[in-house]
Amino acid sequence: MQIYNTLSKKKEIFQPINPPVVTMYMCGPTVYNYFHIGNARSFIMADIVRRYLEFKGYQLKFVMNLTDIDDNIIKKSIEENKSTKELAEFYSNMFFEDLKNLKIKKADFYPKATDHVQEMIEVIKKLEEKGFVYVVDETVFYKVNNFENYGRLSGKNLKDLESGVRVEINEDKTNPLDFVLWKKAKENEPSWDSPWGKGRPGWHIECSAMSTKLLGESIDIHAGGIDLIFPHHENEIAQSEACFEKKFVKYWMHFGFLNFQNEKMSKSLGNFFTARDVLKRYNAEVIRLFFSQTYYGGPLNFSDELLESAKKGYEKILNLAIKIESELKIQNKSNVIPDFNLQKYYDDFSSVMDDDFNTPQAIAIIFNCIHDANKIIAGNQNIDVAFYVDLKKFLQVTAGGVLGLIHFDELMGNAKVSLENDLIQLLIKLRNSLKIEKNFLLADKIREDLNQLGIKLEDSKTGTTYKIK
RNA sequence: GGCGCUGUACCCAAGUGGCUUAAGGGGAAGGUCUGCAAAACCUUUAUUCGUCGGUUCGAAUCCGACCGGCGCCUCCA
Known part of the structure; x- marks a missing residue:
């Protein structure tokens, strides 16, 4: 398989350092806020990358960090009159809650910055020994000029960068591009002991x-x-490679922005929607489909119109899933076993995903499969349950397991023992009797009233199913 | 100023030299099925890929110019 590597600006054949193990690190949130739907795009696309690598048989070690101490956190903790720890803990919990609701698989570790200060000090000490730092008034700076590959990832050279006018002027820096490794504590700020103060x-x-x-x-x-x-990543390379004298990262992956009205959605511009607000209106599957329909590296606009269209697409998957579940309940045995070669869809799915996680094409293949399956269902009666078993497996593995677009175990009416389900079934039976009596007026009223409550009834030859909007 | 990305139907979007007179989703129009709906199915909806040139037997795909849109260079996914 191939992955686009920001470092080489090319797609490269993916060869992990120690197969079948794959180590993956994702920059996580600074926990002073709810994350927005643009952040969610990155988290979801990383989740898909991770799931696909697992699907391919790799053993993932996946780490996502939590930045729980920084200027923004300190600022907000003062505003809200809370400790930075309290604040960070609160938003960490919210972060995990949102991830769960977006159906994102858990990472293996979520290290917190404040738990690793000692490790950071060790790295800085090594950099100091190797002559990559200078100290001004208890603040430690990284000397960018001493790292020869500086700028390689971002395609910049030091000269171009220096001519950039926007770099903050800091009199303590010998070069404006030098960055802080260790920051001297101000009064009343959380701080840790270090060799530099x-x-x-x-x-x-x-x-x-x-x-x-x-x-x-x-x-x-x-x-x-x-x-x-x-x-950020440029500096990580500078630090790690200067310190350990090894290649830090083999493949750099970057996720494109989510835009709103053609502008980058960002906290500083204030033009964002929190993931949790969007989740109130659209479920995780719809959001995931919406993101997956575009290549992960490019920009994508966010709007209700686009989410609505994704929602319709999701319902197409959902409708077939519901049909499958109801057939699996009936367990029909017959000799009608359609000639439906799912292997082709599996192969196509893998081959497009192998090409730098081409989720838009993967989705096209899933929709092709759904369409072809629906066609068979529409054209045959009395299909053997084996057909549905295989079809479910395909959707479960690809649309479900890799992309997270459908979750069979959560489908409504899936033999869930609940009062709600029993009541709806009762109304369906009642309505079906009315239909037999040709009392369509009342039958339609039941359907319409249920629809008002968000319960959609659908009649078919094999019976009536419902789904909850 | 420097670096980079991008422009494909009504909307979103894949494709980056012949398999494509261009996937897939949404929308729209007509039809089948149905008591009616819904779902599903069938048909239609880009001879064309920002514009103009060039390379090539052949280009949406490569090259050049031009015109739009966006991003990074400052905290940000």
Whole structure:
């Protein structure tokens, strides 16, 4: 399989360092806020990458960090009159809740920056020994000029960068591009002891320290949003490779922005919707389908119209899934076993996903399969249950397991023992008697009233099914 | 100023030299089925890929110019 590598700006054959193990690190959130739907795009696409690699048989070691100390957290903790720890814990919990609701699989580790300060200090000490740092008033800076590959990831060279006017002027820096490894504590700020005095780590150092600790000095995949390429990931490379003298990351993956009205959705612009708000209106599967219909690396616009269209697409998958479940309940045995070669869809799915996770094509293949299956269902009566068993398996593995677009175990009416289900079944029976009596007026009223409650009845030759909107 | 991305039907979007006179989803129009709906099925909806040139036997795909849109260079997924 191939992965587009930001470092080479090319698709490269994927060869993990120690197969079948694959080490993957994803830059997680700074926990001072609910994350927005644009952040969710990165988390979901990384989740799909991870799931697909597992589908391919790799043993993933997947780490996502939590930045629980930084300027934003300190600022907000003062505003809200809480400790930084309290604040970070609250938003960490919210983060996990949102991930769960987006049906994102758990990482193997979620290291927190504040639990790894000692590891970070060790890295900085090594950098100091190797002559990559200078200290000004208890603040430690990384000397960018001493790292020869600086700028390679972002395709910049030091000269171009220096001519950039927007770099913050800091009199303590010898070069404006030098960045902070260790920051001297101000009054009343949370701080840790270090060889340079009381302070706290700079932003970039945590990823270098924690990824090394949990995954080793060289890892296979490092992922994050496209805006992290510079300076964050550039600086991570500078730190790690100067410190350990090994290639830090083999494949760099970056996720494109989610735009709103053609503009990057971002916290600073304020043009964002939190993932949890969007989840109130659209379920995880719809959101995941929406994201998967576009290549992960490019931009994507966010709007209700587009989500509505994804929702319709999701319902197409859902309708077939419901049909499958109802057939599996009936367990029809017959000699009508259609000639339906699912292997072709499996092969196509793998081959497009192998090509740098081409989820839009993968989805096209799933929809082709759904269409072909529906065609067979429409054209044959009395199909043997074996057909549905195989079809379910295909959808479960591809649309479900890899893309997270359908969850059979959560389908409504799936023999769930609940009062709600029993009541709906009762109304369906009642309505069917009315239909036999040709009392369509009342039958339609039941259907319409249930529809008002968000319960949609659908009649078919094999009976009446319902789904909840 | 530097670096980079992008422009495909009514909307979203894949395809990046011949398999494509261009996937898939949504929308729209007509039809089948149905008591009626819904779902599903069938048919139709880009000889064309921002514009203009060039390379090639052959281009949406390569090259050049031009015109739009966006991003990074500052915290951000």
